[in-house]
Amino acid sequence: MVIPHTNANIKIEITNLDIWFDSTQAVKNLNLKIYANEILSIIGPSNSGKTTFLRMLNRLNELDSNFKISGIVKMDRKDITKMDIELLRKQVGMVFALPLPLPLSIFDNIAYGARMHGIKNKQKLAQIVEQALQKAYLWEEVKDRLSTSAFKLSGGQQQRLCIARTLAVEPEVILFDEPCSGLDPISTAKVEEAMLKLKKDYTIVLVTNNVKQAARVGDRTAFFLNGDLVEIDTTDKIFTTPSDQRTNDYISGKFG
Amino acid sequence: MIMNSKKSQKIAFFLLLLATLLIVVPVGLIVVIIIQKGIGAISWQFLTDIPRKGMREGGIFPAIVGTVYLVTGAIIFALPVGLLAAIYLSEYAKDNFVTRMIKLAIVNLAGVPSVVYGLFGLAIFVIFFKFGTSILAGSLTLGIMILPVIITTSREALESVPYSFREASLSLGASKWQTIRHIVLPNAIPGIITGTILGIGRAAGETAPILFTVAAFYLPLLPKGVFDQAMALPYHLYVISTQVPNVDENIRYGTALVLLFLVLFMNLIAIIIRYKFRKQKKW
Numbered sequence: 001m002v003i004p005h006t007n008a009n010i011k012i013e014i015t016n017l018d019i020w021f022d023s024t025q026a027v028k029n030l031n032l033k034i035y036a037n038e039i040l041s042i043i044g045p046s047n048s049g050k051t052t053f054l055r056m057l058n059r060l061n062e063l064d065s066n067f068k069i070s071g072i073v074k075m076d077r078k079d080i081t082k083m084d085i086e087l088l089r090k091q092v093g094m095v096f097a098l099p100l101p102l103p104l105s106i107f108d109n110i111a112y113g114a115r116m117h118g119i120k121n122k123q124k125l126a127q128i129v130e131q132a133l134q135k136a137y138l139w140e141e142v143k144d145r146l147s148t149s150a151f152k153l154s155g156g157q158q159q160r161l162c163i164a165r166t167l168a169v170e171p172e173v174i175l176f177d178e179p180c181s182g183l184d185p186i187s188t189a190k191v192e193e194a195m196l197k198l199k200k201d202y203t204i205v206l207v208t209n210n211v212k213q214a215a216r217v218g219d220r221t222a223f224f225l226n227g228d229l230v231e232i233d234t235t236d237k238i239f240t241t242p243s244d245q246r247t248n249d250y251i252s253g254k255f256g
Numbered sequence: 257m258i259m260n261s262k263k264s265q266k267i268a269f270f271l272l273l274l275a276t277l278l279i280v281v282p283v284g285l286i287v288v289i290i291i292q293k294g295i296g297a298i299s300w301q302f303l304t305d306i307p308r309k310g311m312r313e314g315g316i317f318p319a320i321v322g323t324v325y326l327v328t329g330a331i332i333f334a335l336p337v338g339l340l341a342a343i344y345l346s347e348y349a350k351d352n353f354v355t356r357m358i359k360l361a362i363v364n365l366a367g368v369p370s371v372v373y374g375l376f377g378l379a380i381f382v383i384f385f386k387f388g389t390s391i392l393a394g395s396l397t398l399g400i401m402i403l404p405v406i407i408t409t410s411r412e413a414l415e416s417v418p419y420s421f422r423e424a425s426l427s428l429g430a431s432k433w434q435t436i437r438h439i440v441l442p443n444a445i446p447g448i449i450t451g452t453i454l455g456i457g458r459a460a461g462e463t464a465p466i467l468f469t470v471a472a473f474y475l476p477l478l479p480k481g482v483f484d485q486a487m488a489l490p491y492h493l494y495v496i497s498t499q500v501p502n503v504d505e506n507i508r509y510g511t512a513l514v515l516l517f518l519v520l521f522m523n524l525i526a527i528i529i530r531y532k533f534r535k536q537k538k539w
Binding site: 058060063065086087088089090093094096098100101102103112113116117162165166169 | 350351420421423424425426427428429430431434438439442443
């Protein structure tokens with residue numbers, strides 16, 4: 001599917017972004033546009049700044065007191081550093097590397113975000129939970145045991161639970177931080193299937209260590225190395241004729 | 257080689273077992289001796305009557321009531337204050353030199369001799385706030401004394417809740433307070449109750465902090481309010497052991513036995529509550 005990438009459907013625009021933790025620069029002079037309803041894959045070796053970049057988008061980096069930033073990150077033309085942080089995180093959801101259920105039941109995990117944003121009506125919550133679980137392809141597997149602990153689920157189910165939990169707060173952008181790093185191939189396929197369906201309604205940024213995963217699901221792919229954005233292009237182009245030698249070396253497995 | 261590792265394993269096992277026995281045996285002996293010597297004094301009259309004949313006969317009811325009041329008062333004061341301080345220190349305070357010094361100071365306060373707390377209570381609550389020698393002054397003094405224990409254990413309980421839970425909650429747009437209230441605190445409750453149990457034991461058993469602030473030598477009437485003086489078990493035990501001649505040994509050991517079981521009973525309640533919360537724990 002080809003989406004026209006025009007200025008009209010820029011979802012997130014990053015201009016001259018530098019990120020430091022203490023004196024270590026994690027992201028260097030980054031300029032990047034993310035378009036609505038695309039899956040942007042970000043690949044690169046460890047310490048390339050890709051996770052830092054991702055955690056910038058929902059300002060989770062700010063939990064670290066050594067974090068410093070310069071540059072502008074705009075979502076829907078608004079500077080995200082000036083937005084209400086809870087509202088931003090509601091709009092920009094995140095799925096973490098390891099499945100990270102909250103210590104609550106399956107139902108309460110999904111309903112958590114909605115409850116925190118003030119929804120109390122039981123019927124409404126039940127509806128939100130069911131819809132979110134269905135979108136994450138988990139409903140059929142858990143519908144009879146919604147009140148059991150989320151920790152009773154398998155790793156793959158837990159990760160889809162986390163996706164459902166993120167969907168339940170109705171975000172616009174979903175950040176995936178190596179979502180399949182702890183999962184078996186079948187669970188990985190299910191998560192990828194979910195992502196491909198979700199891009200119809202959401203903008204997705206996927207950080208992955210799995211180059212093949214980027215090739216499978218990404219519309220565009222960006223290659224990060226030591227905090228620099230080396231190259232960004234359509235996924236086909238990156239994986240067939242990358243313009244930078246380092247990109248070619250990385251995707252062909254010469255270093256990593 | 258194999259023989260050596262087997263041998264060293266046996267030695268290590270023996271030393272560990274020996275250390276454990278060294279702890280268990282004296283505690284066991286204390287309990288056995290107190291029960292053996294004190295059980296003879298225990299009767300319905302002993303538990304429910306006032307002391308008679310210069311405390312050589314009768315019961316210890318006013319002292320039991322006084323200790324229950326004092327411990328309850330100390331917990332009512334120290335648990336909320338301690339918990340709120342622990343939340344502030346572990347969740348909100350910036351991790352800098354001042355915070356670390358405050359945390360260290362609180363840990364060290366737990367080791368301050370209890371008589372110092374007694375004098376502090378006398379100066380602040382009895383004299384400065386003009387509470388007089390009263391249950392209020394005594395409870396607050398005991399409360400101050402157990403605050404460091406409650407703060408330190410609560411802080412550790414809060415900090416042992418995995419950081420990733422906080423991140424997951426925040427990433428869903430929950431505020432910091434919502435995260436603390438709904439995710440961190442419920443999972444820290446068992447640890448907080450452990451701190452409370454330690455506090456109960458200490459508050460019930462100390463003599464020095466109540467000596468100047470509340471304890472009455474002999475007061476056959478039950479306290480009517482928080483500004484009344486009261487008898488208390490540890491102080492009563494001290495009085496009949498050292499200040500009153502010719503008190504039967506089994507009355508002294510009986511009093512110790514009642515104190516022991518009162519603390520055990522209050523701890524048991526806390527342990528049951530903790531067990532209920534642990535069963536709810538989902539991870």
